[in-house]
Amino acid sequence: MASQLIDVNISKKYAGMDVLDNIKFAVEQNEFLVIVGPTGCGKTTLGNILSGIERPTAGQVKIRGEIIDPHRHNISYVFQEPSCIPWYTMIQDVTMGLEIRGVDGARTMERGKEVIKLVDMVGFEDYYPWQISGGMKQRVAIARAYATNPDFLIMDEPFGHLDAQTRYLMQIEIMRIWGQERKTVVFITNNIEEAVYLASRILVLSKLPAHIKCEHVVDLPQPRDLTSTEFLEFRAAITKECEIVE
Amino acid sequence: MNGKGMEQTKTVVYNLLSLVVVAIIWSVFSYWQNSPFFPSLPAVWRAFVGLITHGDIEQIGLGAHIWASLVRIFAGFAAACVLGIPLGLALGLYPRVYNRTRAILEPVRFIPPIAWIPLAIVLLVGFSRYAFLIWLGAFFPIFITTLLSVTRVNPVHVNVAKVFGARRWYIIRKIVIPSVLPDIATGMRVGLGIAWMCIVAAEMIGGEMVGVGRLILKYAELIRMPEIIVGMLVIGVIGFIMNEIFIIVERRIFRWRSEVSID
Numbered sequence: 001m002a003s004q005l006i007d008v009n010i011s012k013k014y015a016g017m018d019v020l021d022n023i024k025f026a027v028e029q030n031e032f033l034v035i036v037g038p039t040g041c042g043k044t045t046l047g048n049i050l051s052g053i054e055r056p057t058a059g060q061v062k063i064r065g066e067i068i069d070p071h072r073h074n075i076s077y078v079f080q081e082p083s084c085i086p087w088y089t090m091i092q093d094v095t096m097g098l099e100i101r102g103v104d105g106a107r108t109m110e111r112g113k114e115v116i117k118l119v120d121m122v123g124f125e126d127y128y129p130w131q132i133s134g135g136m137k138q139r140v141a142i143a144r145a146y147a148t149n150p151d152f153l154i155m156d157e158p159f160g161h162l163d164a165q166t167r168y169l170m171q172i173e174i175m176r177i178w179g180q181e182r183k184t185v186v187f188i189t190n191n192i193e194e195a196v197y198l199a200s201r202i203l204v205l206s207k208l209p210a211h212i213k214c215e216h217v218v219d220l221p222q223p224r225d226l227t228s229t230e231f232l233e234f235r236a237a238i239t240k241e242c243e244i245v246e
Numbered sequence: 247m248n249g250k251g252m253e254q255t256k257t258v259v260y261n262l263l264s265l266v267v268v269a270i271i272w273s274v275f276s277y278w279q280n281s282p283f284f285p286s287l288p289a290v291w292r293a294f295v296g297l298i299t300h301g302d303i304e305q306i307g308l309g310a311h312i313w314a315s316l317v318r319i320f321a322g323f324a325a326a327c328v329l330g331i332p333l334g335l336a337l338g339l340y341p342r343v344y345n346r347t348r349a350i351l352e353p354v355r356f357i358p359p360i361a362w363i364p365l366a367i368v369l370l371v372g373f374s375r376y377a378f379l380i381w382l383g384a385f386f387p388i389f390i391t392t393l394l395s396v397t398r399v400n401p402v403h404v405n406v407a408k409v410f411g412a413r414r415w416y417i418i419r420k421i422v423i424p425s426v427l428p429d430i431a432t433g434m435r436v437g438l439g440i441a442w443m444c445i446v447a448a449e450m451i452g453g454e455m456v457g458v459g460r461l462i463l464k465y466a467e468l469i470r471m472p473e474i475i476v477g478m479l480v481i482g483v484i485g486f487i488m489n490e491i492f493i494i495v496e497r498r499i500f501r502w503r504s505e506v507s508i509d
C-alpha cells in the first residue's frame with residue numbers, strides 16, 4: 001500500500017448545526033481522490049477545512065503527521081467560484097503563489113510560463129480576466145494551483161460553473177495535466193459521472209449532516225471513455241451500491 | 247465601433263438640444279415676467295462678460311474668484327482624503343472598532359456643514375475656516391464608501407492568497423487595497439462634488455472678499471440677479487467639468503473593472 005500523505009478526522013458545526021459529522025479518511029501520495037456529495041452537504045466547507053483556511057470544530061487535518069497550516073505546508077486550492085484576481089494579468093495571477101512564497105523573479109516567470117503552457121493558454125499571458133471566457137479562467141485557476149508544485153491539491157467543483165461541453169473538455173484536460181505533473185489531489189464534485197471519469201478512488205458523502213457513506217476504488221484504466229460499457233456499468237454499480245439517487 | 251461613435255454623437259446632439267430648449271423656456275419666462283429678478287439670457291451674458299473684463303464691484307475678476315474657490319476646495323478635499331481613506335480602511339479592516347464607535351461617528355454625519363458655521367467662526371480663523379467646512383462636506387462620503395467597500399472584498403480573492411500562506415499585510419496590500427480602490431475613487435468623486443457644493447457656505451464665513459461663493463453673496467446684498475446667476479452657473483459648470491474629468495480618469499485607471507462594457 002502506498003504511503004499516506006493526508007490524514008483527515010474532523011467534525012464541523014455551524015451555529016450548533018452539524019455540517020460535517022465525523023469525517024474520517026486518508027489520502028495517499030499521488031492519489032486522485034474524488035469526493036462526491038449532493039448539493040448543500042457541506043462539500044465546500046470540507047474543502048476549506050482540508051486547505052487549512054477554515055478550522056474544524058473537532059479533530060484535525062494532518063499532513064505527514066503535522067496539523068495542516070497554509071503558512072507551513074505547500075497546499076493549493078482551486079475554488080468553486082471564479083477566483084481570478086480581476087486586477088492581475090494571467091501571468092501575474094498564476095505566479096501569485098510563488099510571489100507569496102518569495103521565489104526569485106526569474107524562476108517565478110519561468111514556472112509561470114511553464115504552467116500557462118501546461119493549461120494551453122500560451123498567448124494569453126497579458127490578458128485580464130474580463131477579456132477571457134469562463135473556461136479559460138478556470139484553467140488559469142488550475143495553472144495557479146499547479147505553479148507552486150503543491151504537495152496537496154484540493155479542487156472544489158472547479159467545473160461547476162461551466163457548460164456541459166466545456167466541462168467535458170476540462171475533465172480531459174485535468175487528466176492530461178495530472179498525467180504530466182502527478183499531484184496528490186482531492187477533487188470535490190456533485191457529479192457522479194465526473195467522479196468515475198477522474199477518480200482513482202471515490203468517497204461518497206451523505207446529505208447533511210455529511211458523513212462518508214461509502215468508498216470505492218475505481219480500477220478502470222486511464223484514459224476512460226464515458227460511453228464505454230465498462231464505464232457505464234461501473235457508474236451504475238457505484239450508484240446502486242452507494243444509494244446515490246441521480 | 248461605428249455604432250458606438252454614432253451613439254456618442256447622438257448623446258452630444260441631444261444634450262445640446264435640451265440646452266436650447268431650456269434657453270427658450272428661460273427667455274419666454276423672463277420676457278413674460280419683464281422683471282429685474284428674472285434677467286434675460288443676454289443680461290446674464292453681459293454680466294458674465296462684465297465680470298471677466300471689469301471684475302466685480304471691487305474690481306476682482308471672475309478668474310480670481312474661481313481660482314480662490316478651487317484652491318480652498320482642493321485644500322478641504324485633500325484633507326478629507328488624507329483622513330477619510332486611511333480611517334475608512336482601518337475601520338473596515340477592524341469592523342469591531344467601528345461598531346463600538348458608531349454612536350460617535352454616525353450622528354456627526356448628519357449634521358449639515360452649514361450648522362457648523364457658528365462653531366467654525368468661534369474656533370477657527372482665516373483659511374482654516376474654509377478648509378474645515380469643505381472638509382466636513384467631503385469627509386463622510388469618502389470615509390463611508392471606503393469603510394463599506396472593505397467589507398465587500400470578495401472572500402475568494404482573500405482565500406486565494408491565504409491558501410498560499412500569505413500574511414495579513416500582504417493580503418491588505420495586494421488584495422484588499424486594489425479591490426477597494428475603485429470604490430474609494432467613487433467616494434472621492436462624490437466627496438469632491440459635495441466639497442464644491444459647500445463653497446458658498448464656507449465663503450460666507452471666510453472673511454475674504456474673493457471666491458465664487460463670496461461673489462454671489464456680494465451681489466445678493468445688491469439684489470443684482472444677473473451676476474448671481476453667473477456665479478451659480480459657474481459653480482454648476484465647474485462641478486460638472488470636475489466630475490466628468492474624474493469619471494474619465496477612473497475609467498482609465500480601473501480598466502480591469504470594465505467587465506460589462508466590453509463584449
